[in-house]
Amino acid sequence: MATAFSATLPLHGSQENRLLLPPTRLAPPPPSSSFLGSTRSLPIRSLNHAHASRRSPVFAVQEVVKDKKKPTNSLLITKEEGLVLYEDMILGRSFEDMCAQMYYRGKMFGFVHLYNGQEAVSTGFIKLLTQSDSVVSTYRDHVHALSKGVSARAVMSELFGKVTGCCRGQGGSMHMFSKEHNVLGGFAFIGEGIPVATGAAFTSKYKREVLKQDCEDVTVAFFGDGTCNNGQFYECLNMAALYKLPIIFVVENNLWAIGMSHLRSTSDPEIWKKGPAFGMPGVHVDGMDVLKVREVAKEAVGRARRGEGPTLVECETYRFRGHSLADPDELRDAAEKAKYAARDPITALKKYLVENKLANEGELKSIEKKIDELVEEAVEFADASPQPGRSQLLENVFADPKGFGIGPDGRYRCEDPKFTEGTAQV
Amino acid sequence: MASLLSRFCRKLAVPGSAHGARMVSTTTSCGSETVKSLNLYSAINQALHIALETDPRSYVFGEDVGFGGVFRCTTGLAERFGKNRVFNTPLCEQGIVGFGIGLAAMGNRAVVEIQFADYIYPAFDQIVNEAAKFRYRSGNQFNCGGLTIRAPYGAVGHGGHYHSQSPEAFFCHVPGIKVVIPRSPREAKGLLLSSIRDPNPVVFFEPKWLYRQAVEEVPEHDYMIPLSEAEVIRQGNDITLVGWGAQLTVMEQACLDAEKEGISCELIDLKTLLPWDKETVETSVKKTGRLLISHEAPVTGGFGAEISATILERCFLKLEAPVSRVCGLDTPFPLVFEPFYMPTKNKILDAIKSTVNY
8 A cells, every 4th residue: 555645834944855756766866955064965876676575665755845825724733733742842842951950950960961952853753652652762861751741750850860750760861761651761872772662563563463452552763863873773674674563763863973973974874765775664854843743753653553564764853952961062063053943843833833823822821831830840849759768779680679689687688787888978 | 089099199179070171281300201290081192192103003983082082082183193093983883893803903003982881782792702812713814903992981970870880890701802991090091002002902991980080190201001910009918909990099098097997908909900910919918818809890790709719719728818899789880879889988998897807
């Protein structure tokens, strides 16, 4: 069954999207590259389908640039959907800003990586998922967890290292898990989560096809541009396409891996092209535009739910802050930063909602206020929460939740007085 | 903790480590050798400059080394030696190390940086199966002696699971590679130059806690400290303490406290873990009759076990008490619980006392 991605109305009229055409035609030379600074001319490649019998067919992504004046009956979202998206993005942004404040006040410590600027990707994808769908993320995972439904309180407490955090304070910033919302973790190691997501996707497929359960769950794996040079990524693309798994690989290409520019570290910087090489569609989308991301996500998630296999989606996005809160962010060009700041996804959505009369300023302001209060309350809650007891250190190393630390006298070793000597205040 | 660094390197507090922290530069001349006060990352930087200068076929590469690296160890190298010799690689540890092995096999010196020792595991296969066995299985036709892998290891106070690990034990189990861990800037520069020039592949772990915290007078010239030679950094008669890297500063503090209670401790810096200097430790234990080993890595299967077993074999009749190991707990490196997990000064002091009073 041939599927075409539906046309999208761009929020910033000049953004074009990549075309990936079916094998019968060669791709026309694309217009000016949307990657900043790339002077590469794109080679025209014909897709080799000599082994088509083993591969799922590659579908076309038809995305046409339309101008701004559109009849209102082709709006992409309803008012309710629009407000949900707006609220989610505002939550992500406020939360991350509050994280930065708390970090500089010493309330949280360790390595914290903020998601400012990339909210459209998280909101665009995760708001289409159900509670039983799984999400796998990277170290930049606060907002993925929030979008998926983990409460701001739980995430903030986790960041503060309190026992009320989503992982009882064990994981911290880079390890947000939630059994309830099927967040299979943030991963500090790049690419480490992708095989985990692939395995999770296999479970859904197995449940549906072998156990004949009514399971339409998909898995979405988020990772960055740097990860696309890592072996684990390719291994999983292969496995996912081979087993036709219900997974969506979402590349949050923000052009920088700490200080390493994507264009200087990748032989072919167009990551979406790596999908067809493995037999799955590859799509490139403007990741600063939540509506475009959502349209592409709808199609990709739909494909996965129907059992048609994986998709690779490359979202062109940008992080407004440094790699982490300890990163002075000196390497990126100010002009590049300004260019992307002008494409702030929240401002763009706000403009869209107001211009298309889906919401007025007042409603949006009240959402912002509500979120501010929510985040403040999360901080208060986290502050007031207790720290985990010392016995928690030895718990959960093995399956026995109490850990393994039983001393010869039959008491848990963590209560042994020697264990608690010489310790500093955390 | 900073105050006890004065025992073997001069203390200079560099609080609130922003990335822009400048290295202290006080140049003094002691006789013929010029020394400068440097911290650990500057000493390593100097060593790398010298290594690249003295051998035109040496290369430094890894993630983010171009702008100086996340710990500033490679600052200035790309500007001085060019992007052909100092370059960034994509994010693929396995590829980076394998690539380094290939370079070394063709007679070059490859100084590979792995951004954190926690990330070295994808490269573990290449190191164990290729680097360690290259000379052996090719019958000495090829070797990758020119390979040196540098990685920051160890606790840093807020690193959590994946920025604090001490994986030295895994590598010590592999015949064919050397494992070297310096304790201070002066040692680091000498040991790194030795490691780079050693005709065997070396895994060089740098204690990241000490990158800015440790400051010492480091000679400016090219000097090497021999590998596989341990150093007795403090003489004593009652008990021998063996350690390496950042843990030595903690042990030093415990020794001072023990001295106040009348226990005289001998402290040995192992420097090279594989192959390690058994004679020095053996001589010391035969003198004192007691041994305590301390490291940050979890106690089960840590390198302390190897030292303990070897010393038992060699000095059994001279031992007055069981060998004591004060190490990290057998859990993944925790985030919030780091102070409870670490082998702290008090834990070591307790162990010293109980060993002496056995």
